[in-house]
Amino acid sequence: MEALHELTIKKVHEGLMQKKFSALELAQAFFVRIKAKDKEIHAYLSLAEESAAREAEAVDLMIAGGKEIPALAGVPLAIKDVILIKGLPATAASKILEGYRAAYDATVIKNLKSEHAIFLGKTNMDEFAMGSSTENSAFGPTRNPHDLERVPGGSSGGSAAAVAAHMAVASLGSDTGGSIRQPAALCGVVGLKPTYGAVSRSGLIAMSSSLDQIGPFTKTVEDAEILFNAIKGRDPLDATSQESVNKNLSELRIGLPEEYFVGGADPEVIRGVEGVIERLKSLGIKFKTVSLPHTKYALSTYYIVMPAEVSSNLARFDGIRYARIPNAGKENLQELYLKQKGAGFGPETKRRAILGTFVLSSGYYDAYYEKAQKVRRLISNDFEAAWKDVDVILAPTTPTTAFKLGEKTSDPLSMYLSDVFTIPANLAGLPGISIPTKSARNLKPKELPVGFQLIGKKWHEADLLRIGQLYERTN
Numbered sequence: 150m151e152a153l154h155e156l157t158i159k160k161v162h163e164g165l166m167q168k169k170f171s172a173l174e175l176a177q178a179f180f181v182r183i184k185a186k187d188k189e190i191h192a193y194l195s196l197a198e199e200s201a202a203r204e205a206e207a208v209d210l211m212i213a214g215g216k217e218i219p220a221l222a223g224v225p226l227a228i229k230d231v232i233l234i235k236g237l238p239a240t241a242a243s244k245i246l247e248g249y250r251a252a253y254d255a256t257v258i259k260n261l262k263s264e265h266a267i268f269l270g271k272t273n274m275d276e277f278a279m280g281s282s283t284e285n286s287a288f289g290p291t292r293n294p295h296d297l298e299r300v301p302g303g304s305s306g307g308s309a310a311a312v313a314a315h316m317a318v319a320s321l322g323s324d325t326g327g328s329i330r331q332p333a334a335l336c337g338v339v340g341l342k343p344t345y346g347a348v349s350r351s352g353l354i355a356m357s358s359s360l361d362q363i364g365p366f367t368k369t370v371e372d373a374e375i376l377f378n379a380i381k382g383r384d385p386l387d388a389t390s391q392e393s394v395n396k397n398l399s400e401l402r403i404g405l406p407e408e409y410f411v412g413g414a415d416p417e418v419i420r421g422v423e424g425v426i427e428r429l430k431s432l433g434i435k436f437k438t439v440s441l442p443h444t445k446y447a448l449s450t451y452y453i454v455m456p457a458e459v460s461s462n463l464a465r466f467d468g469i470r471y472a473r474i475p476n477a478g479k480e481n482l483q484e485l486y487l488k489q490k491g492a493g494f495g496p497e498t499k500r501r502a503i504l505g506t507f508v509l510s511s512g513y514y515d516a517y518y519e520k521a522q523k524v525r526r527l528i529s530n531d532f533e534a535a536w537k538d539v540d541v542i543l544a545p546t547t548p549t550t551a552f553k554l555g556e557k558t559s560d561p562l563s564m565y566l567s568d569v570f571t572i573p574a575n576l577a578g579l580p581g582i583s584i585p586t587k588s589a590r591n592l593k594p595k596e597l598p599v600g601f602q603l604i605g606k607k608w609h610e611a612d613l614l615r616i617g618q619l620y621e622r623t624n
């Protein structure tokens with residue numbers, strides 16, 4: 150049998166039911182593993198050993214009582230530090246929230262608690278989810294478990310690395326422009342960004358509210374389905390949330406968008422994705438080339454809409470409401486605000502808040518924000534047109550494999566390019582999944598993971614999960 154920390158959600162469930170191990174033994178095995186491994190990876194910002202032990206003991210009691218347990222009962226999970234768990238720290242990897250503890254549970258956490266999942270701790274990320282490498286964390290970067298010199302991607306780098314390094318069975322992240330799919334691709338795990346509205350955002354520290362979605366990182370597509378099913382659904386606390394209709398088409402045709410294959414991507418990424426296409430073709434799936442002509446405007450549209458929403462969402466972090474940095478601003482209230490924000494926010498966060506305030510300011514609003522909203526519509530329309538011919542779109546998740554720490558930090562634009570293939574799905578509100586082209590056990594020494602992406606119609610997560618599982622079985 151595999152080591153305890155290598156199990157999938159599915160296998161944990163089976164093992165617990167067959168009493169091969171207890172939930173407490175399992176949770177303890179993970180803390181042993183984390184203490185041995187996380188010094189070099191730094192996937193976690195904080196651990197929740199005491200509460201995890203209590204949660205695990207409750208599951209063991211249920212099992213001892215002969216009760217049927219839910220699919221996630223006793224499953225040790227890691228949670229991005231932007232999702233609130235009552236009583237635990239929630240820093241969003243920012244100095245401005247250091248010392249803050251969440252006053253309530255996010256809806257996704259309530260859902261997982263009702264399934265008796267176990268929370269191991271909170272994971273590292275780019276500050277307020279802004280970045281593609283986890284180097285923007287105020288508490289130091291996370292490293293890629295496949296090569297410690299390289300980044301795990303971002304912004305949910307800690308959540309991706311925790312699963313890849315077997316320091317959690319699965320985890321949750323958030324995806325505003327690619328922050329689940331891009332780190333999943335770079336770390337060789339599965340990452341699903343649901344349809345906008347499929348998962349409640351209540352209790353998620355907001356970055357860009359019209360784009361943010363919470364989703365799972367897992368070792369298999371099958372596990373992603375289990376975790377997604379547990380967190381999705383309409384929530385009265387998030388007016389944009391809806392019940393997923395869970396559509397599933399009988400015969401799926403896959404589209405290859407020509408704009409995503411125009412060069413600029415690493416040869417190993419292209420090779421990996423072509424291998425996937427060949428494999429799916431051999432299973433009898435039909436492919437067709439499609440065009441998404443406004444793709445080239447997606448990145449610039451995102452970098453108007455997102456900072457505009459960031460500037461308004463970050464206004465509440467003033468050094469009074471949540472946490473306070475010692476000795477920053479004592480003179481008067483105005484000084485306090487200025488010094489708290491000055492000392493509390495990192496450079497990328499400041500850059501985006503300033504940019505966002507600018508694009509919303511009078512005289513510039515029409516030229517930037519309103520225009521970007523119109524282009525956003527054109528990008529959505531491209532997908533609508535493609536759905537006349539195909540049901541799912543397949544593309545690379547990222548243009549490159551994991552890059553070296555420090556390689557892109559001095560050049561924000563090259564960092565922003567990491568998300569060219571993921572941002573369009575956020576702008577159009579569509580579900581997207583990143584799946585490893587090769588399972589981790591088949592990677593050669595020094596070979597870096599490559600991810601391929603499936604983008605689906607709204608509410609059609611089931612299509613992505615089905616094709617993903619089909620592929621996974623051959624992998």
Ligand code: GLN
Nearest residue numbers: 278280324325326327328
């Ligand atoms: N990397 C992108 C950014 O920096 C996406 C972030 C995200 O999805 N949270 O904005």
